[in-house]
Amino acid sequence: MERNLMKGNEALAEAAIRAGCKCFFGYPITPQTELAAYMAKRMHKAGGVFLQAESEIAAINMVLGAASTGVRAMTSSSSPGVSLKSEGVSYIAGSDLPAVIINVQRGGPGLGGIQPSQADYWQATKALGHGDFQLIVYAPASVQEMVDFVVKAFDSADKYRMPVMILADGLLGQMMEPVSFPEINPDAYDKSSWAANGHGFKREHHIINSLYLKPDELEKSVVDRYKKYDIIKETETDAELYLTEDCDILLCAFGATARVVKSAVNDARAQGIKAGLFRPKTLWPFPVKEINEAAKNAKVLLSVEMSMGQMVDDIKLAINCSKPVEFYGRTGGVIPTPVEVLEQIKKIGGTL
Amino acid sequence: MAVVFERPKSLIDVPTHYCPGCTHGIVHRILAEVIDEMGIEGDTIGVCPVGCSVMAYDYFNCDMIEAAHGRAPAVATGVKRTNPDKFVFTYQGDGDLAAIGTAETVHVAARGENIVVIFINNTIYGMTGGQMAPTTLPGQVTQTTPFGRDPRLAGYPVRVSEMVATLSGTALAQRVAVDSIPHIRDAKKAIRKAFENQKAGKGLSLVEVLSTCPTNWGLTPVEAIKRLQDEMIPYYPLGVYKDVDEGVFPKEGGEE
Numbered sequence: 001m002e003r004n005l006m007k008g009n010e011a012l013a014e015a016a017i018r019a020g021c022k023c024f025f026g027y028p029i030t031p032q033t034e035l036a037a038y039m040a041k042r043m044h045k046a047g048g049v050f051l052q053a054e055s056e057i058a059a060i061n062m063v064l065g066a067a068s069t070g071v072r073a074m075t076s077s078s079s080p081g082v083s084l085k086s087e088g089v090s091y092i093a094g095s096d097l098p099a100v101i102i103n104v105q106r107g108g109p110g111l112g113g114i115q116p117s118q119a120d121y122w123q124a125t126k127a128l129g130h131g132d133f134q135l136i137v138y139a140p141a142s143v144q145e146m147v148d149f150v151v152k153a154f155d156s157a158d159k160y161r162m163p164v165m166i167l168a169d170g171l172l173g174q175m176m177e178p179v180s181f182p183e184i185n186p187d188a189y190d191k192s193s194w195a196a197n198g199h200g201f202k203r204e205h206h207i208i209n210s211l212y213l214k215p216d217e218l219e220k221s222v223v224d225r226y227k228k229y230d231i232i233k234e235t236e237t238d239a240e241l242y243l244t245e246d247c248d249i250l251l252c253a254f255g256a257t258a259r260v261v262k263s264a265v266n267d268a269r270a271q272g273i274k275a276g277l278f279r280p281k282t283l284w285p286f287p288v289k290e291i292n293e294a295a296k297n298a299k300v301l302l303s304v305e306m307s308m309g310q311m312v313d314d315i316k317l318a319i320n321c322s323k324p325v326e327f328y329g330r331t332g333g334v335i336p337t338p339v340e341v342l343e344q345i346k347k348i349g350g351t352l
Numbered sequence: 353m354a355v356v357f358e359r360p361k362s363l364i365d366v367p368t369h370y371c372p373g374c375t376h377g378i379v380h381r382i383l384a385e386v387i388d389e390m391g392i393e394g395d396t397i398g399v400c401p402v403g404c405s406v407m408a409y410d411y412f413n414c415d416m417i418e419a420a421h422g423r424a425p426a427v428a429t430g431v432k433r434t435n436p437d438k439f440v441f442t443y444q445g446d447g448d449l450a451a452i453g454t455a456e457t458v459h460v461a462a463r464g465e466n467i468v469v470i471f472i473n474n475t476i477y478g479m480t481g482g483q484m485a486p487t488t489l490p491g492q493v494t495q496t497t498p499f500g501r502d503p504r505l506a507g508y509p510v511r512v513s514e515m516v517a518t519l520s521g522t523a524l525a526q527r528v529a530v531d532s533i534p535h536i537r538d539a540k541k542a543i544r545k546a547f548e549n550q551k552a553g554k555g556l557s558l559v560e561v562l563s564t565c566p567t568n569w570g571l572t573p574v575e576a577i578k579r580l581q582d583e584m585i586p587y588y589p590l591g592v593y594k595d596v597d598e599g600v601f602p603k604e605g606g607e608e
Contacts, residue, residue, distance in 0.1 A: 023434055049433045054459035058426040061419065061456075065399070065430025068417050073430065091420050196415035196431075198438045200394040207409045209418040 001180040008143045009034035009173040012076070012102055012166065015150035017042055020186020021100070022071045023049035025062035029081045030114045031170035032104035036076065056081040060088030060101070067097040068208040070195030072154055072186060076102035078170070079120050080111060082128070089163050090129030094210030096194075096225070098157035100150070101135070102166045104173040107333035115333025116170035118255060121310035124167045125284040132222045134229050136164045136236060137283040139254040143177035145281070151184055156236065158189035160228055167283060169306065171256040171335065229285075238281040239290035243269065247276030248352055249345055250298035252291070252315055253305065254280050257336065261304050264341035273349045283311075288318045295319055299352055304341055305329045360384035362393040362413045369407060373566040373573025376405055376472065378530045380412075382540040383443070383470060386547055387414065396439040397431050399424045401453070403445035404478040422453025425460035428467050439550055441468040447477045450486040450510045457516070464521025464555035464600040468546040471512060474563040475584065482568030486510045489587055494568075509587070513560045517593035521600050523555035525593040529562035531580045535590070545595075555600030562588055 006014065013035045016024070024039040036052070043050035049066075053059035059075045066073035077085060082103045092099050105120050107113040124137045136156050138149040146168060153164040196206040212218035240258075243265060244250060253261040258279040268275040278294040280287050295301060301323055303312050309327040316325050328344040330336045359365060363384040370376045387393050396414040400406055402421035409416035419427040424442035432440045449457050449471050460469070476494055477483040483496040487509050491500040517525040524546055528539035539561055546557035562584050564576035571579060 023430070025430065051429070051433060053426065054455050057423065058429075058456055058459065061423040061426035062430035062433075064419070064423075065417065065427035065432075066434045067430070068427070069397070069431055069434050071434045073434075087420055088423070095418075196397055196417055197435055198395045198397060199415055202394070205413050206415045207418070208416070209409060211406060211418055 003178045003180045005176055006143060006179050007034055007174065007176050008146050008168065009104065010038045011143045011179050012146050012150055012168070013038035013042065015147040015181065016074050016100070016154070017046045017048065018181055019151045019154040019184050020072045021048065021074045021154065023051070023066045023073045025051050025053050025059040025073070025075050027053050027056045027059050027077065027081060029078045031106055031173050032076050032078045032102065034173070035102065035104070056084035057088065060085040060092070063099050064088055064092050064095070064097060067092065067099045068095070068195070069197040070191035072098070072158070074100040074102070076104065078104050078106045079108050079117065082120065082123065086129040089135070090131050090133065091210050092163045093129070093133035093135070094131060095208050096161040097163070097208065098161050099163045100153045100157055100166070101163060102168065105167065105169040107331065113333040114170065116256060116335060117306050117331065117333055118169055118257060119307040119310065119331060120167065121283065121305070121307060124165050125286070125314070128165070133225065134284055136160070136162065136232060136285070137167050138165070139167050139281060139283050140172060141255055141258045141279065143172070143175065144179045146172060147179050147181060151182060154186070155188070158191070160232060162228070167255070169256050233285040236282060237285050237287040237290060239287035240277070240279040240281065241290065241294045242277040242279065244276035244278060244294040246274055246297060248274040248297070248299050249348055250276050250278055250295050250301045251341070251345070252278045252301055252303045252311065254283060254311070257304055257306050260336055260338055261341055263338035264345060267338060267342045268345045268349070273345060275345050286314045286318055291315065291318045295323060298323065300348055301325045302344060302348060303327050304336060306335065307331050360388045362387040364411055364413055366410060368411060370404065371567040373564065373576055375530045375563040378536060379470065379472060379539070379561050379563065380408065382536065383441075383543055384412065385540060386544045389544070390547060392439050392547070395437070396441070397435070399428045399431065399440065399442045401442070401444055401448050402479070403448045405443050405445065405472065406479070408443055422448050422451070422456055424448070425453065425456040425465070425469065429460060429463070429465050432465060432467050436466070439547060441470060443470045444472065445478065446471070446473045446475065446485040446487040450512050457512070458519065461516045461519040461522045461556045461558070464523070466550055466553050466555060468543070468550055469556065469558040470543065471558055471560040472563050473512070473560055473588065474565040476565050476568045478565050478568055487512070489583060511588060513558065513593045516558050521555050522558065522594050523549045523596045523600050524557035524559070526558070526595070527560040527562065527588060527590050527593065529580060529585060529590055531562070531577045553599055554596060562590070
């Protein structure tokens with residue numbers, strides 16, 4: 001298979017186009033700018049629409065409009081911009097529309113900084129907008145995974161009719177790696193039963209809507225959506241387990257941080273410390289079965305994140321607080337080093 | 353016996369939730385008549401955002417999308433860009449279009465999106481119970497201007513048709529009213545022109561309709577019509593503010 005050296009942000013864009021994304025609506029923000037620039041260059045030739053919106057809010061609502069007509073649509077941004085999109089994401093979820101949203105995270109809160117961060121974990125997995133709803137959240141750790149997860153994201157979005165997020169970070173967005181693009185069938189999902197693209201006097205009119213003024217009707221719509229979420233929790237979790245079979249210390253990390261942690265795990269093994277790595281590829285649904293498998297022989301868990309520890313609660317819940325969960329993190333755009341992580345492993349390892 | 357009057361086909365036969373004397377019903381009807389007369393119901397997608405008319409999806413027979421407050425022009429842009437051969441309209445109130453959605457309004461016009469915007473100006477937020485709108489007249493009493501709108505405190509009203517007419521992507525900016533039979537006929541003609549513009553690919557067409565809200569104005573329907581005539585039309589003069597002959601973009605190969 002042909003392999004190309006590509007920057008993360010550009011690979012995200014190329015994968016989306018190949019996945020049949022017919023429109024991209026975005027607004028400039030660092031560090032995801034190359035994605036929109038790539039779309040601006042390529043989308044027209046690919047027979048799609050690129051449009052720079054007047055705001056993040058407009059961009060996500062343009063996605064809502066395009067998705068309403070049954071077309072594969074996407075937007076991308078970075079942390080402060082994703083906050084602005086949250087209203088639209090909630091409407092997309094409430095209207096049962098498929099859409100892909102990419103967050104190339106940077107440090108926060110507020111304007112924060114432009115260096116890599118994972119401090120939008122809570123926003124992505126718990127609260128990207130008002131109301132009872134979830135997004136499927138994929139966390140790539142390489143440029144190849146960015147490609148693979150974009151393709152998967154469009155499929156999951158269509159299959160479950162819901163918004164799906166790629167939670168990347170500035171490090172992944174800016175780095176270059178060789179990638180290959182899989183075969184894709186973007187027309188696998190028939191949307192003719194709900195798409196609002198003109199009835200042509202051949203069917204009843206279609207309504208795309210998230211408003212239910214009668215509480216029992218709204219409750220039913222939400223409960224039905226949660227039945228769908230139950231299926232997703234059962235079938236869509238994904239994680240990498242690395243040297244976990246005999247590990248005493250199970251490190252937990254996702255995205256770019258997992259690359260750093262993997263080096264530290266290898267260094268620890270070289271020094272005779274039985275460390276392993278659990279890397280969730282889906283942050284929602286959280287891979288509960290997988291982490292319990294990975295942690296079955298571990299005495300302690302250590303979550304390493306580019307945040308103040310936003311994944312720790314999910315780990316504790318997943319293992320039902322059966323083992324201690326320690327945390328080490330850097331935030332604000334600081335990337336932890338393998339040396340720092342190894343120190344933490346040794347500190348905890350010394351107490352075992 | 354010949355049928356001389358009937359419900360437009362593109363309106364669904366259900367009672368509406370609108371208050372007695374509210375002019376939404378009139379505007380719905382003339383909009384539906386235009387859709388019927390052009391035979392485009394099957395090719396039309398309507399976008400109705402938050403406001404009294406948010407539930408218009410229950411009244412129109414074409415495909416309908418409910419949008420967030422102020423975001424209808426962005427949603428409509430997404431629809432139109434992916435379905436350029438379909439007819440797309442938004443139906444927005446004054447708070448929606450001229451306050452929370454001002455950026456979307458300005459830029460849908462600046463981009464010359466080939467859609468129709470129906471703008472209902474009744475100088476008040478109806479659905480939430482009568483608060484000050486961006487179009488509330490100086491001195492007008494509302495729930496949030498209980499002593500009358502004081503421009504020094506609450507600013508001046510926005511004249512939308514005049515503002516939108518200044519933008520290069522606007523093909524039509526016209527203010528009409530639905531207070532009398534002649535005005536209603538003019539309003540229907542303006543809406544028809546807006547849809548014909550879309551058919552011809554001319555650019556953004558906005559029709560501002562001066563309307564009543566007897567409930568939140570605290571007036572009878574008859575008094576409300578009189579207020580529209582005596583107070584609103586002098587502040588918001590009816591007329592055509594922009595009407596291009598050709599489309600808003602230069603022909604292929606040309607420059608503006």
